[in-house]
Amino acid sequence: MRKELQINLQYVDVLNEWDPFQLTHGGYETEIADTIQAIHELDASDELAKKIQSIYEFSFEKVIPMEKCLKVAKELLAIKANDSCSI
Numbered sequence: 304m305r306k307e308l309q310i311n312l313q314y315v316d317v318l319n320e321w322d323p324f325q326l327t328h329g330g331y332e333t334e335i336a337d338t339i340q341a342i343h344e345l346d347a348s349d350e351l352a353k354k355i356q357s358i359y360e361f362s363f364e365k366v367i368p369m370e371k372c373l374k375v376a377k378e379l380l381a382i383k384a385n386d387s388c389s390i
Contacts, residue, residue: 310386314339314379321375323359323367334358342379351376 318335341354352372360366 306386310382311339313382314342317375317378317382323371324363324365334362338379342383346380346383348373348376348380351380 315335318331318338322331324330337358338355341351341358345351345354352369352375355376356367356369356372
């Protein structure tokens, strides 16, 4: 369980640094939680990118360009892949 918490904290760091709407740290708690759930459910970067885009669009009523969502999705899935390889 401790390792899973560490991985989730890595996801939080990546998503806080991403800051697609320049809100500074702490403005995306709900979206980060929803995105982490999606990371656990999805393995394809394009599917995760679409999910991330919809999560943030629902909250902020603004669409993040798919290229930006895909970039962060790939970064998040790389963390997930590194974790599964180290088990």
